[in-house]
Each structure stands twice: as structure tokens, then as C-alpha cells.
Amino acid sequence: MARAVTSRRKLINTGIAWAIGLLIFFPILWTILTSFKTEAQAIASPPLFINFDWTLENYGVVMERSNYARFLWNSIIIAGGSTILGLIIAVPAAWSMAFVPSKRTKDILLWMLSTKMLPAVGVLYPIYLLFIQLGLLDSRAGLVIVMMLINLPIIIWMLYTYFREIPGEILEAARMDGATLKEELIYILTPMAIPGIASTMLLNFILAWNEAFWTLNLTAVDAAPLTAFIASYSSPEGLFFAKLSAASTMAIAPILILGWFSQKQLVRGLTFGAVK
Amino acid sequence: MHLKNALRAASALTLVAATGAIAAGHSPTITIATVNNGDMIRMQGYTDQFTAETGINVEWVTLEENVLRQRVTTDITTRGGQFDIMTIGMYETPIWGSNGWLVPLDDLSAEYDVDDILPAMRNGLSHDGTLYAAPFYGESSMVMYRTDLMEKAGLEMPVAPTWQFIREAAAAMDDPANDINGICLRGKAGWGEGGAFITVTGNSFGARWFDEGWNAQFDQPEWADALNFYVNLMNDYGPEGYATNGFNENLSLFNQGKCGMWIDATVAASFVTGDDSTVADHVGFALAPNAEGIEKRANWLWAWALAIPAGTQQEAEAKQFIEWATSKDYIELVAANEGWANVPPGARTSLYETPEYQDVPFAQMTLDSINAADPTDPTVDPVPYVGIQFVAIPEFAGIATEVSQEFSAAYAGQQSIEEALEKAQAITNEAMEAAGYR
Numbered sequence: 001m002a003r004a005v006t007s008r009r010k011l012i013n014t015g016i017a018w019a020i021g022l023l024i025f026f027p028i029l030w031t032i033l034t035s036f037k038t039e040a041q042a043i044a045s046p047p048l049f050i051n052f053d054w055t056l057e058n059y060g061v062v063m064e065r066s067n068y069a070r071f072l073w074n075s076i077i078i079a080g081g082s083t084i085l086g087l088i089i090a091v092p093a094a095w096s097m098a099f100v101p102s103k104r105t106k107d108i109l110l111w112m113l114s115t116k117m118l119p120a121v122g123v124l125y126p127i128y129l130l131f132i133q134l135g136l137l138d139s140r141a142g143l144v145i146v147m148m149l150i151n152l153p154i155i156i157w158m159l160y161t162y163f164r165e166i167p168g169e170i171l172e173a174a175r176m177d178g179a180t181l182k183e184e185l186i187y188i189l190t191p192m193a194i195p196g197i198a199s200t201m202l203l204n205f206i207l208a209w210n211e212a213f214w215t216l217n218l219t220a221v222d223a224a225p226l227t228a229f230i231a232s233y234s235s236p237e238g239l240f241f242a243k244l245s246a247a248s249t250m251a252i253a254p255i256l257i258l259g260w261f262s263q264k265q266l267v268r269g270l271t272f273g274a275v276k
Numbered sequence: 277m278h279l280k281n282a283l284r285a286a287s288a289l290t291l292v293a294a295t296g297a298i299a300a301g302h303s304p305t306i307t308i309a310t311v312n313n314g315d316m317i318r319m320q321g322y323t324d325q326f327t328a329e330t331g332i333n334v335e336w337v338t339l340e341e342n343v344l345r346q347r348v349t350t351d352i353t354t355r356g357g358q359f360d361i362m363t364i365g366m367y368e369t370p371i372w373g374s375n376g377w378l379v380p381l382d383d384l385s386a387e388y389d390v391d392d393i394l395p396a397m398r399n400g401l402s403h404d405g406t407l408y409a410a411p412f413y414g415e416s417s418m419v420m421y422r423t424d425l426m427e428k429a430g431l432e433m434p435v436a437p438t439w440q441f442i443r444e445a446a447a448a449m450d451d452p453a454n455d456i457n458g459i460c461l462r463g464k465a466g467w468g469e470g471g472a473f474i475t476v477t478g479n480s481f482g483a484r485w486f487d488e489g490w491n492a493q494f495d496q497p498e499w500a501d502a503l504n505f506y507v508n509l510m511n512d513y514g515p516e517g518y519a520t521n522g523f524n525e526n527l528s529l530f531n532q533g534k535c536g537m538w539i540d541a542t543v544a545a546s547f548v549t550g551d552d553s554t555v556a557d558h559v560g561f562a563l564a565p566n567a568e569g570i571e572k573r574a575n576w577l578w579a580w581a582l583a584i585p586a587g588t589q590q591e592a593e594a595k596q597f598i599e600w601a602t603s604k605d606y607i608e609l610v611a612a613n614e615g616w617a618n619v620p621p622g623a624r625t626s627l628y629e630t631p632e633y634q635d636v637p638f639a640q641m642t643l644d645s646i647n648a649a650d651p652t653d654p655t656v657d658p659v660p661y662v663g664i665q666f667v668a669i670p671e672f673a674g675i676a677t678e679v680s681q682e683f684s685a686a687y688a689g690q691q692s693i694e695e696a697l698e699k700a701q702a703i704t705n706e707a708m709e710a711a712g713y714r
């Protein structure tokens with residue numbers, strides 16, 4: 001009897017989980033479906049779900065009009081570059097906060113997070129002027145730096161949480177065996193924290209990939225990533241929803257695939273330390 | 277030996293780079309920031325022709341309208357120099373021109389025939405008589421209606437209808453059983469969306485944004501009349517959720533045959549009579565309406581125009597492009613390839629004198645609507661500002677966005693019209709005081 005109740009509950013829970021999952025995924029699914037419709041079918045009422053004439057025309061138009069490869073390459077460089085640079089800075093920072101905390105460590109952590117509370121537009125002009133002076137406007141290097149700075153508080157916080165789970169005694173033992181600080185970080189701490197570092201990397205990569213304020217405001221032609229590619233298909237005067245959906249699908253496809261293959265690491269990293 | 281080889285390779289690379297730089301020097305590249313509108317996209321398709329004729333390469337940065345506005349404003353105010361040409365509207369042009377942020381277009385070639393630009397467009401894109409942006413296409417607003425439904429209702433649309441007639445026609449065409457709304461109008465918050473529409477509606481009821489002392493006028497009966505009329509009309513015969521409908525939403529409804537009438541931008545005419553419209557063969561056009569006894573009509577004036585930011589390193593090349601893209605020849609190029617109905621409208625007088633274009637069903641009504649709009653005299657009482665659906669001061673975009681949010685909340689039934697008007701009055705006066713106008 002108890003077994004039957006458990007199975008029933010399991011079934012219900014699975015059903016609820018699937019329903020929530022589908023609800024969350026529905027906008028993406030709808031975008032993908034719309035990308036295969038004609039513009040007239042895209043606005044049809046009642047909406048057409050799968051019973052329409054599927055077409056690849058929108059993808060053809062988008063590929064013809066835009067240099068997708070250039071936008072994609074810029075996204076990879078900006079998201080990848082900022083993630084690597086962020087980790088290089090965040091690993092030592094998180095180490096010091098986790099293993100050599102001071103009286104002010106918690107205040108510093110909170111202060112770092114508080115920088116995320118400032119609306120980006122508030123610092124647009126100072127950053128823009130700085131970029132003009134440094135010749136960084138519309139450059140991938142500039143975007144890598146900005147993206148790294150934006151996501152650095154999150155990276156440090158995440159790594160700090162993972163590092164706190166690692167017993168300090170292990171590092172102490174390494175030190176007693178003669179390991180230098182550099183060796184301790186590279187050969188002891190990093191391998192032990194690889195799941196946490198991997199999920200931090202993935203999350204940061206996704207955040208940088210999707211960031212649309214700075215990437216739109218600090219780029220023009222050379223460094224414009226996929227967010228600019230999507231923005232170029234949004235129109236206030238004219239119905240181009242099918243083309244916009246095709247562009248959006250092309251922009252999210254790489255990150256969707258990456259997320260799909262790395263979901264185990266992502267879930268593991270995000271729930272690390274949640275249950276003790 | 278290794279060092280020698282490395283030096284050789286480095287020299288070769290330097291040579292290649294230098295050759296590239298020299299080649300690049302011979303073929304300059306201009307960068308143009310623009311919006312994703314049909315006419316603009318079409319222009320991008322013909323860019324190769326311009327490059328072939330002039331040797332000037334063109335890079336496009338296409339952005340959504342609001343993003344574009346923010347992007348080019350940041351760049352021009354900081355002199356970032358990211359763009360050689362910007363696509364801007366009638367609101368920004370005189371303000372930016374007066375600030376010295378744009379290159380005056382006062383030395384365009386004789387062939388360009390600057391006097392051929394429609395006077396309303398030329399005035400709207402000038403400051404102190406100097407042209408600062410060349411119109412690529414222009415628009416006013418007009419009534420687009422279903423001829424078949426009007427006929428069925430036993431009504432005939434006058435060339436210049438009143439709001440009272442529009443209400444009567446909406447009542448006659450409204451058919452909820454068949455999913456047909458009597459009328460579709462903008463209600464979406466935003467100064468360029470619902471804000472623009474309610475401002476011109478206000479003008480046609482004799483309302484104004486400011487008196488001559490820059491005092492907000494939302495406490496005057498004309499605004500209450502306009503807003504009450506609009507809300508009653510839309511509640512009775514408009515689509516559900518009209519408070520969030522803008523241009524695209526109404527275009528979608530009209531094209532699917534779900535609106536008896538739609539009052540909006542004249543550029544919509546080519547969409548509602550185009551291939552994607554299910555009612556293309558049953559569309560008629562009329563002037564935007566006015567309230568009985570009020571001379572001014574609810575028609576606005578707008579242009580998407582090409583301007584050169586001051587400080588560009590490629591001023592001559594940018595001017596060359598502007599002359600090409602807004603020329604009579606460009607219009608003929610599009611007409612030859614895509615038909616006269618698809619040429620950029622509302623910019624040149626000669627277009628409306630072309631016999632082939634006169635056959636386009638909406639051509640004359642577009643011209644009449646543009647000519648009926650006077651930005652220097654937008655409403656009944658005198659005003660201290662220029663602009664019909666906007667007030668050409670830098671503070672307007674922010675104020676009008678907030679005001680239109682209050683109005684949209686009233687359309688959605690979240691507050692009363694009186695409350696919305698009271699808030700609009702307070703928001704506007706406060707902002708004008710802070711800006712030093714009062």
C-alpha cells in the first residue's frame with residue numbers, strides 16, 4: 001500500500017515537474033516554431049501550433065542579410081574571454097576570503113554584491129567616455145573587460161561558497177609538505193573545486209552571452225555580438241516576427257546546446273552545498 | 277637562420293598589412309546606424325549599387341528604434357564617433373541641430389534638388405532655416421477602413437470624417453460574433469506609441485500640452501473631452517486589451533480582418549494593401565478625423581531622416597551617401613525593381629507628380645495628410661512649442677513616456693480618467709519646473 005502511494009506521488013511529482021519545465025520552456029519553443037512560419041502565419045489568430053506550412057525561408061533571409069558568423073565569433077570571444085579573465089581574478093580572491101578571512105570579509109563580500117544593484121545605465125556615460133579615451137569602443141577587448149567586471153561579484157561569491165566546503169586542513173597539510181601558495185592554489189585547491197569552478201564558468205558564460213545592455217551600447221560593427229544581431233531584427237513599424245524568431249533561434253542555439261550537454265555540471269554546481 | 281626566416285616572415289606580414297591599409301585608404305567605409313523598417317531594409321539591399329558607383333563601402337548597424345535612439349544619443353553627446361550617418365526622426369533633428377551636434381546639409385548638390393523635398397518635411401527637419409537631416413521617408417496619419425464592411429453597413433466614408441462619424445461607423449461595423457472590432461487604435465504606453473496618438477487626438481479636440489507660459493494643460497476640459505471620447509470609443513468598439521496595442525499589434529489585427537477601421541501612420545497603407553494582408557482588396561483611406569467645430573485634425577507628421585553627426589571623419593562620403601539614398605534616382609531605382617507602391621513615400625514633391633505613383637491607391641491621401649499637418653501650429657490655441665505629436669524640447673520624451681503610462685493605466689481600467697489627467701498635470705509641471713521652463 002505504502003509502495004502504491006509512493007509511486008502515485010512520484011507520478012504526480014513527475015507530472016508537475018514536466019508541466020513547470022514545459023511552461024518555462026514554452027517561450028523558447030514558440031520562438032523556434034515561429035521561425036519556421038511565414039510572416040502571415042506568425043501573426044495568425046488563433047495561433048498555429050504545428051499545423052502550418054513549415055519553411056526555412058526566414059533563416060535564408062537572415063543569413064543573407066547578416067553576417068551571422070561574425071556575430072557568433074564575437075559572442076564566443078566576449079563570453080569566453082570574460083569568463084577566463086574573471087576566473088583568473090576570482091580564484092585567488094575567493095581563496096583568500098574562504099581560507100584567510102579577516103574581520104571585514106563579510107562586509108567586502110556584501111559590498112561586491114551591492115555593485116550589482118546599481119542600474120547599468122547610471123554608469124553608461126562614464127564608461128562610454130572612458131572607452132573613447134582608451135580607444136576601446138567597439139572592441140572585443142573592451143567588452144571582455146566590462147563583462148568580466150559585471151560578473152566578477154557573482155563569480156567570487158559562487159567560488160567562495162564552493163571553497164568554504166573544502167576542509168582547510170587539506171590545504172594546511174599541503175603547506176606543511178612545503179607547497180607554495182601558487183602550488184596550493186593550482187595543484188590542491190583547483191582540482192578539488194573543479195565541479196564548482198566548471199559550473200561557475202558555465203553560468204558566467206551564459207550570463208555574458210545573454211547580456212544585452214553593454215553589448216548593445218559599446219559596440220557598432222566590429223565587436224557586435226549575437227545580442228546586436230537579434231536587436232537588428234526587432235521592428236516597431238512592420239511585422240517581421242518570423243524573421244526575428246529565426247534570428248533569436250540562431251542566437252540562442254549555441255548556448256542551448258552547451259547548456260544541454262553540461263546540465264549535469266550546472267545542476268551539480270548550482271545545488272552544491274544546498275543540502276547537508 | 278631561424279631569426280632570418282622570422283624576420284622575412286615579419287617583413288612579408290608588414291608588407292601585406294601596409295598594402296591592406298593603403299587599399300583601405302582608397303576605399304573608405306562609412307558606418308550607418310538605422311532602424312529595422314521595411315524601407316530601410318530595402319535600402320540596405322541596394323547598397324552594393326552605391327558602392328559600385330562611388331567606391332565607398334557601407335557598414336550597417338541596425339537596431340530597434342528605442343535602442344537606436346539611446347545608442348546614437350550616447351554617441352553624439354560624447355562625440356564617440358562610432359557612426360558617420362544616423363537615422364533620426366523629426367523630434368531629435370531640430371534639437372540636435374540647434375546644439376551643434378549635426379552637420380548642416382546646406383551644400384547639397386544642385387542635382388539633388390533640395391527644393392523638391394516636401395515643405396512640411398523640410399521645415400520639420402530644419403532649425404533656423406538650415407536643413408540638418410534629409411528625409412528618407414515621411415508619414416502622417418490617416419484613417420484606413422474596410423470598404424466592404426462600410427458598404428455592408430450602408431455608410432460612406434467622407435474624405436474628411438469627424439470623430440462623431442468615426443464612432444457611428446465603428447458602431448455599425450462592430451461585429452463581435454465574427455471577431456470584427458469596429459475600430460483599432462494605439463493605447464500602448466510610450467511617447468512614440470500611444471503617447472503620439474493621444475496627443476494628436478487631443479489636438480483634434482482643441483487640447484494642447486502647454487500654454488504660452490509652459491504650464492501643463494491637462495486640467496483643461498479639452499483633454500478630458502478627448503480622453504473620455506477615446507476611452508468610450510475603444511471600450512465600446514475596440515479590441516480587448518487595446519491598452520497594450522501599438523502599431524504592430526493593430527497592423528496584425530487589421531491584416532487579419534479584425535478591424536473595421538484603423539487610424540495610424542500613412543506608411544501602414546503599403547502593408548495593409550500588401551501580400552501579407554487578408555483584406556488588401558478592401559481598404560479605403562480618409563483624412564484623420566477632427567471633433568465637430570475644431571479645425572485641426574488628428575494627423576501627425578514624422579520622417580525618418582539621415583543625418584551626419586558633427587565630428588565624423590568621413591563627412592564628404594556621408595553626404596554622398598545621403599544624396600544617393602534620398603534622391604529622385606533612388607526612388608526610380610526602387611520603383612523599377614519593386615513597383616511604385618514600394619518606394620519610400622512622403623519625402624519628395626516630384627514623387628506625387630509622377631503619373632505612375634498617382635495610380636497608387638494611397639498616394640494622394642498620404643500627401644493630403646502630410647499637407648494638413650503643421651508642426652508650427654498644431655492645435656487650436658497658440659503654443660510655445662514646435663511639433664504635432666511631440667513637443668520639440670529635450671525633456672519631452674521622458675515626460676510624455678510617464679504621461680502615456682498614466683493614460684494607458686486609465687485605458688486598462690486601473691485608474692479613472694480624472695486620476696490619469698491629474699497625475700499627468702503634476703508630472704508635467706514638476707518636470708518643467710525642474711528643467712527651468714516655469
